[in-house]
Amino acid sequence: MNQTSSNASNMPEASTIIESQVKPATQKKKYSKQNGKGFWKRLSTQKMLLLMALPFVIWLIIFKYIPVAGWTMAFQDYKPQFSVWEQDWVGWKHFKDLFNEPMFYRALENTLGMGILGLVFGTGSAIFFALLLNEMRFMALKKWTQTISYLPHFVSWVIVANIVITMLSPEGVINNILTGIGLIDSPINFMANPDMFWGIVTAADVWKETGWNAIIYLAAMAGVDPQLYEAAKVDGASRWRQMWHITLPSIRSVIIVLLILNIGNLINIGFEKQMLLGNNIVMEKALVIDLYALDYGIGMFRYSFGTAIGIFKSVISVILILICNGIAKRIGEGRVF
């Protein structure tokens, strides 16, 4: 459940990091006059704060750090009935198994394939939608469109999967339209065609998150200096040209920061969409790394093997984010770290 929630909040996470970067230094001066006192003296006056923090520190250690310590399972032949000290250590065995498993490469290909499609079309659609909203002159319609566009973000993937399957069913509206305008003769069973699966997942993602993801771009666009547009107008630039030459370059650093964060998460696309939209017929295209870990790790009780998959994912994710951060630094754009 952690995977799913972190996936859904990619955008907010991005904004927080940007925010923490620009936090004015003056904020930290709050209460600074007490800093002169010694550690023990300050501690003695802060018993209540300590008491308030303690339960959550314990929570963090149990629910966030013990699972990380659980990575040791990947180097053992973990058997739940034995204690930590009684397990057999097997070194890199599970990683070697993993890299010799053809299914793993298929899962990796599907994960990166859908991850990249989602990144390109997700980012593209959000920027495009924000650009158009930004140009809207009719404020009431703009507001209504925005409010309505957030709705799919708040409903679960279970509901979205139901919607997608209903719309794409042989009796569904998409097939009705396509046969109606004579593009196809007989209804297509979209959900049973493996070649369409990546496209369907990407389209569902765009439908669900475009409105929400546009929020941050729209906010960045609101900060663009109006004088730039006035100057462009004097030079006779059309509104398309203004969007291309003023709005987009102005929000460049926001786009790059979000891209870096999202590329870091390329491999963390989760499994919800694939699990809910997939079926046995399309499994060759729907099997993603997390689903693979779930099937092998929990479904087949290969806990150590499943943990190795998780470690592999974390390593790739860190490498991706470091590479992107390096590139952004090189070309002199805003970076995250």
Next chain:
Amino acid sequence: MKKRKITTFDIVLTLFMFVVIVITLYPFLNILAISLNNAIDTARGGIHIWPRDFTFANYQEIFGSNDRLLQAFSMSILRTIVGTLAGIIASTMLAYVLSRRDFVFNGFVGFLLVLTMFISGGLIPEYMLIRQLGLINDFQVYIWPMLLSAFNVIVIRSFMDNLPVALEESAKMDGANDFVIFSRIIIPLCLPVIATISLFLAVGQWNSWFDTYLYARGNEALTTLQFELMKILDNAQMSAGDINQQNAQVIAGQTNPQSIKMAITIIATVPILLVYPFLQKYFVTGLTLGAVKS
């Protein structure tokens, strides 16, 4: 800004926005219509945004004759209320501690929290932890693992950082302890951010199905609306390749799983629809504060 005359550009833009609205809303209206239509009639296809053979049978099935679905509905509500309350108390309290830059362990606790945004144990170690804690098939599995998220705490802390210090300091002069300052002074001032985070927490709880699937499948009493919906979806997906088999599921009687699925979808969507538009102002400003500054 000066008034401008309406150009072709504006008209195209307006049309585009209407298309966006239709694409977003049509699926919900379609599902609403199907949920209010006779199940056997629905199988003939051709339902758009208006039911052809109107009936409440699908909803009656959920709220009347089917104990499990009613149970699922109550459990969804219960976990949403308890989870949101627990989450908001935990996040605000930790956020307050972290907003106190004079707290001796501020840096340590902050580091411990922020690091969780970048590393996580992963699916299997988390599953093993829940098993070892004995939370499998226990209601608490809906509450404890989701109690805190670093993102929520940081958003609340940023809000607290911008509160005036004077109130707090005068309370301190009067001898109030830190918990009293937090509960009597800070909380009432933080209502806008509490509203935003409560929305995120409530939506997260209400929409959650995977924890039921992984940890609470064995306890019928813990089933939720989302999980019941997922099960129906899963059964239908098994036969996705075979249209005849899907039609074969249309049994004699007023309803069938496919139509009940639509009714559950509507029931699961309505509470969200009733809440989020009114909190829009808060979450939009809450989320974009940073982006504008940079």
